[in-house]
Amino acid sequence: MSPAVVLVSFPIVFIGELPDKxxxxxxxxxxxxxxxxxxxxAAAAFVAHVAIAVTVGVALFALLPHRAVEAVVAAAFLAGAVLSWRMSRSGEEETVERVPTARSAxxxxxxxIFVAEWGDLTQILTADxxxxxxxxxxxxxxxxxxxxxxxxxAVTGGRTLLRFVSIRRIRLVTAGVLVVLAGYAAWSAAR
Structure with missing residues (x-):
């Protein structure tokens, strides 16, 4: 194991996940x-997705040219931004029923998380x-x-954060961050 690679991977994935769905x-x-x-x-779902991402990263991305990977990443960021913006405009607040048992929670x-993480930014970043x-x-x-x-x-601050910031506002900020990331990835693909 390489501690340097762990220390490089942590902040990249951490920052990528912060504005994530x-x-x-x-x-x-x-x-x-x-x-x-x-x-x-959520932790169990993330372990499964990381295992898939590193496997795909080693196998698939080694075969693709860097510019193609960056173009796909840019398109994924832009699609995420559009989806986040559209969801903020829908006027609907997400509701999640109270989960009655520990097992069902x-x-x-x-x-x-397992469904939402497919093709996600952090999965792509991890593979890359x-x-x-x-x-x-x-x-x-x-x-x-x-x-x-x-x-x-998210789980420790969820109750407190949602008292002060609406889901709509969070989605708008997420869309903005994803547009910036899409622009950067497109610029990287064009170089």
Whole structure:
């Protein structure tokens, strides 16, 4: 294991996950359910996705040219920004029913995060880091730690944050951040 690769992977994935829909899903789930169980379910889903991402990163991204990967990442960021903006304009606030048991809270969180994370920015970043550094285990450790940290922030601060900031505003900020990231990835692809 390479501690340097872990230390590089952690902040990249952490920052990538902060404005992400799965972070907000964890936040919303924790406002209605038990935070520890929501975190455990999300944590298990993140482990599964990181394992998939590093495997794909080593196998697939090694075959694709860098410009193609950056173009796909730019398109994914832009699509995420459009989706986030459209959701903010829908006028609907997300509602999540209170989860009655610890087991159902964990299963609900796992299912929501597992589905939401497919093709996600952090999954792409993790795959890219695994391909770039050729150290899938080290990237996986850094990525999992980052995802767990963001999920912990979301579930512990969820109830408090939603008292002061609406989901609509969070989605608008997320859309803005994703537009900036899409622009950067497009610029990287064009170089």
């Amino acid at each position: 799965t972070m907000f899903a964890s936040l919303v789930l924790a406002t209605r359910g038990r935070p520890l169980q929501v975190w455990l379910g 964990m299963l609900s969180a796992f299912a929501v 880091l695994a391909a770039r550094y050729g150290a899938p285990f080290s990237v996986a450790v850094g990525a999992v730690a980052a995802l767990w940290a963001v999920a912990a922030i």
